[in-house]
Amino acid sequence: MTNATRQALQAALDTHGLRVRGGWVPEASDALPSLPGGAPAAVVWMVGVAGSDFWPHFKASTFYQDGQPDPLDRWSAAIGTDLAARWGGRALFPFEGPPYHPFQRWADRSEDTRPSPLMLRMHPRFGLWHAYRFALALPELDRDDAAALQRESTDRLAAATMPSLCAQCSGQPCLTACPVSAFTGTGYRVEACAAHLHAQPQGRCMQQGCLARIACPQGVDYRYTPEHAVFHMLAFAKNH
Ligand code: B12
Ligand code: SF4
Ligand code: SF4
Numbered sequence: 124m125t126n127a128t129r130q131a132l133q134a135a136l137d138t139h140g141l142r143v144r145g146g147w148v149p150e151a152s153d154a155l156p157s158l159p160g161g162a163p164a165a166v167v168w169m170v171g172v173a174g175s176d177f178w179p180h181f182k183a184s185t186f187y188q189d190g191q192p193d194p195l196d197r198w199s200a201a202i203g204t205d206l207a208a209r210w211g212g213r214a215l216f217p218f219e220g221p222p223y224h225p226f227q228r229w230a231d232r233s234e235d236t237r238p239s240p241l242m243l244r245m246h247p248r249f250g251l252w253h254a255y256r257f258a259l260a261l262p263e264l265d266r267d268d269a270a271a272l273q274r275e276s277t278d279r280l281a282a283a284t285m286p287s288l289c290a291q292c293s294g295q296p297c298l299t300a301c302p303v304s305a306f307t308g309t310g311y312r313v314e315a316c317a318a319h320l321h322a323q324p325q326g327r328c329m330q331q332g333c334l335a336r337i338a339c340p341q342g343v344d345y346r347y348t349p350e351h352a353v354f355h356m357l358a359f360a361k362n363h
Pocket of ligand 2: 240289295
């Protein structure tokens with residue numbers, strides 16, 4: 124049996140344009156909620172998006188079309204809950220909270236992601252153009268999946284000794300592209316960003332997506348399509 128669960132999970136996710144973004148083995152200190160039947164989680168698979176691959180699938184769903192609030196969260200919840208039931212596990216969602224599950228720290232345990240000045244994680248291939256839709260905590264980890272995760276963990280530790288893409292970035296253009304200097308390098312002035320979006324609903328940020336994110340030279344092939352970017356900007360502006 125080779126990578127049995129991971130392959131089957133990816134096959135199920137292919138129909139939604141989603142990806143297994145990696146996995147990690149939890150410890151007691153992670154204090155994860157117990158699984159159905161009370162078993163502890165043996166593995167957590169991170170499920171997310173890179174670029175706009177998922178967008179046509181989501182757009183064709185009833186969740187996008189029904190006019191109810193939070194369509195993307197509801198779409199994610201339906202898929203995650205269904206897959207968790209299939210493997211006797213539990214789906215954990217980035218939007219559950221506060222307190223929120225530490226998805227970005229979990230991401231760092233499953234892929235070579237690093238902090239960036241925009242508070243988003245930088246990925247070596249996808250740049251800033253990726254996100255997480257849910258995590259699946261499952262009661263069993265196949266032997267071959269365990270071996271693969273161990274190899275990936277070793278590779279990740281080796282990569283972590285190299286300077287991050289952001290540390291090597293000439294001029295860090297993300298920090299100067301925002302018209303209201305919302306990113307300070309160590310924080311994000313949410314109110315300044317939201318005020319600008321409300322003041323200029325036809326402005327470039329609302330029509331094209333966050334200019335600071337677009338200014339980043341990494342992962343350009345994965346930049347969100349304008350329609351996908353506008354969807355996120357509208358959702359953000361509606362809540363702030
Ligand atoms: C709250 C929240 C926000 C708040 C932030 C409020 C604030 N000032 O902190 C608001 C609403 C503003 C926000 C906005 C966005 N968010 Co947000 N957000 C979250 C959420 C739900 C919780 C974060 C949290 O508190 N975690 C709890 C702590 C304990 O977990 P953590 O893993 O340790 O995470 C923290 C640290 O890693 C730290 N951090 C990360 N990078 C850096 C870098 C530096 C320099 C420093 C000091 C700290 C730091 O920030 C995290 C939050 O405090 C997460 C989902 C999640 N559950 O993690 C998404 C999440 C972080 N957001 C995400 C995204 C994509 C966005 C948006 C870009 C949405 C969009 N439109 O696409 C926007 C806009 C931001 C922008 N313009 O760049 C993604 C990031 C994916 C990635 N590539 O890393 C996440 C993971 C959601 C997801 N579904 O994938 N978000
Ligand atoms: S512009 Fe440079 S510093 Fe900013 S997120 Fe991209 S790689 Fe990192
Ligand atoms: S959306 Fe526009 S105003 Fe908000 S942080 Fe990005 S560049 Fe700045």
